[in-house]
Amino acid sequence: MSEGTKEPDGGEEKVVLKTHDGQEFTVDMATANQSGTLKNLLSEVGSSSNNPQVIPLPSSITSRVLGKVVEYCQRHAAGGGRRGGMQALEQFDEELVELDKDMLLDVTYAAAFLDVPRLLDLTSQAVADAIKNMSVEEVRHYFGVVSDFTEEEEKVIRSECPWAFE
Amino acid sequence: MVSGSGEKMEAEPELVMCWKDLPMELLLRILSLVDDRMVIVSSAVCTGWRDAIGFGLTSLSLSWCKNNMNNLVRSLVPKFTKLQVLTLRQNNAPQLEDSAVEAVGNYCHDLRELDLSKSLRLTNQSLYALGRGCPLLNKLNISGCSAFTDSALSYLACCCRNLKTLNLCGCARAVTDRALQAVSRHCSELQSLNLGWCESVSDKGVTSLAAGCPNLRALDLCGCVLITDESVIAIANCCPHLRSLDLYYCQNITDRAMYSLVNSRMKSWHGLWRDDAGSSHGNDNEGLMNLNISQCTALTAAAVQAVCDSFPSLHTCPGRHSLIISGCLGLTSVRCACAIHAHRAGKAYLADHAY
Numbered sequence: 001m002s003e004g005t006k007e008p009d010g011g012e013e014k015v016v017l018k019t020h021d022g023q024e025f026t027v028d029m030a031t032a033n034q035s036g037t038l039k040n041l042l043s044e045v046g047s048s049s050n051n052p053q054v055i056p057l058p059s060s061i062t063s064r065v066l067g068k069v070v071e072y073c074q075r076h077a078a079g080g081g082r083r084g085g086m087q088a089l090e091q092f093d094e095e096l097v098e099l100d101k102d103m104l105l106d107v108t109y110a111a112a113f114l115d116v117p118r119l120l121d122l123t124s125q126a127v128a129d130a131i132k133n134m135s136v137e138e139v140r141h142y143f144g145v146v147s148d149f150t151e152e153e154e155k156v157i158r159s160e161c162p163w164a165f166e
Numbered sequence: 167m168v169s170g171s172g173e174k175m176e177a178e179p180e181l182v183m184c185w186k187d188l189p190m191e192l193l194l195r196i197l198s199l200v201d202d203r204m205v206i207v208s209s210a211v212c213t214g215w216r217d218a219i220g221f222g223l224t225s226l227s228l229s230w231c232k233n234n235m236n237n238l239v240r241s242l243v244p245k246f247t248k249l250q251v252l253t254l255r256q257n258n259a260p261q262l263e264d265s266a267v268e269a270v271g272n273y274c275h276d277l278r279e280l281d282l283s284k285s286l287r288l289t290n291q292s293l294y295a296l297g298r299g300c301p302l303l304n305k306l307n308i309s310g311c312s313a314f315t316d317s318a319l320s321y322l323a324c325c326c327r328n329l330k331t332l333n334l335c336g337c338a339r340a341v342t343d344r345a346l347q348a349v350s351r352h353c354s355e356l357q358s359l360n361l362g363w364c365e366s367v368s369d370k371g372v373t374s375l376a377a378g379c380p381n382l383r384a385l386d387l388c389g390c391v392l393i394t395d396e397s398v399i400a401i402a403n404c405c406p407h408l409r410s411l412d413l414y415y416c417q418n419i420t421d422r423a424m425y426s427l428v429n430s431r432m433k434s435w436h437g438l439w440r441d442d443a444g445s446s447h448g449n450d451n452e453g454l455m456n457l458n459i460s461q462c463t464a465l466t467a468a469a470v471q472a473v474c475d476s477f478p479s480l481h482t483c484p485g486r487h488s489l490i491i492s493g494c495l496g497l498t499s500v501r502c503a504c505a506i507h508a509h510r511a512g513k514a515y516l517a518d519h520a521y
């Protein structure tokens with residue numbers, strides 16, 4: 001993907017995002033500024049093309065996850081004005097969140113951590129759509145969550161809301 | 167605690183998070199996008215989710231619940247103690263009993279808004295429980311709860327002094343002059359009150375209400391068949407922020423009531439009202455925006471036309487229809503300003519004017 005790099009006009013500011021597993025993503029400022037967290041941070045510390053700021057990310061944001069977030073931010077930094085307008089952008093968004101559920105969780109978390117509001121909206125909606133109309137057991141199964149209620153508690157819940165298990 | 171590893175993709179070393187440990191704010195964000203049924207399902211998934219939802223959930227509606235609402239409320243409110251908005255309107259058969267409302271009073275001390283409309287099986291015990299447990303209530307709808315009596319309503323008014331919106335439509339036994347006196351004494355913040363079809367209300371109750379609740383913006387007296395001009399005069403004189411008044415079927419109302427509204431308008435134009443808090447609102451000097459006098463058969467066209475001329479937001483023209491005069495054969499000649507203009511200048515003017 002090259003839409004995020006723009007024409008390198010010599011002085012364009014860059015920033016390096018470094019994941020816990022050692023991968024580095026070099027992005028321009030317009031891309032970084034899609035993230036509220038990075039924007040705030042960079043307004044404090046600054047960054048330049050010769051000596052780009054390296055920002056280490058927490059271990060929960062793996063390179064695979066960051067790749068998704070960067071892809072989103074690059075595309076949205078370019079905006080709806082390019083590549084087929086808003087419609088294409090919407091389609092891009094739709095396809096971006098077609099992820100397996102574990103990846104969806106990680107991207108949701110990363111979007112929250114990096115404060116990318118629209119991406120967080122997208123992933124939250126994708127999760128909400130996925131669990132719509134599920135029963136308790138289906139939600140547990142879908143997310144791989146094992147009930148940690150005591151037998152007694154589980155029994156009470158089942159008797160209180162039997163419909164939630166149907 | 168058993169960790170959530172039911173069916174992860176095999177050997178995905180990259181994965182760090184698991185759904186069980188989803189941060190509370192993310193879980194709540196996702197649950198804000200699903201229906202209330204799904205919120206309850208989620209609270210039964212694991213203790214982490216239950217606790218997160220219990221801590222973060224502030225608004226819940228169980229109106230979709232077709233049966234067993236009573237038990238559901240009783241089992242949920244001990245977990246959802248941070249609720250601020252709870253909607254328990256029963257659209258079909260009444261289900262709620264006092265035990266559910268008592269649970270709400272016992273656990274939801276932060277509650278601000280509660281809708282119990284059409285809870286025909288509730289008794290005074292429910293109002294006592296709310297009075298004891300939910301002092302922060304500012305919006306309460308108990309319309310159609312016909313079993314409450316005035317001593318319970320008085321008690322509630324005494325306890326819930328932040329009430330701003332109170333719907334008592336059809337609570338004929340609860341809404342007496344005595345209860346309205348208690349409301350006026352304790353609930354001075356009241357802005358919206360529905361007394362529809364509370365047939366034992368008389369001028370005594372309404373005048374005391376007017377004196378105690380100067381912030382009233384909306385008052386529904388439809389079907390309060392005993393009230394006379396005295397009630398309307400008191401409201402017109404004491405409640406400068408009044409925007410909506412419903413007098414449907416109040417057949418004792420005469421032109422005198424209409425002229426008192428006109429006079430109150432004159433006074434506010436001349437700045438005789440105290441310049442108190444609230445009058446800084448943008449549309450505060452709009453005056454009445456809704457008036458229903460349908461079936462008030464004693465009114466004459468001259469008096470109603472004077473009201474209509476005094477309040478520019480009152481309209482008889484089709485699109486806006488905020489002065490409702492149906493059923494009054496003597497009032498067919500009453501027209502709002504734009505209807506008269508339209509009559510003179512054709513429809514183009516109406517469209518221009520009706521933004």
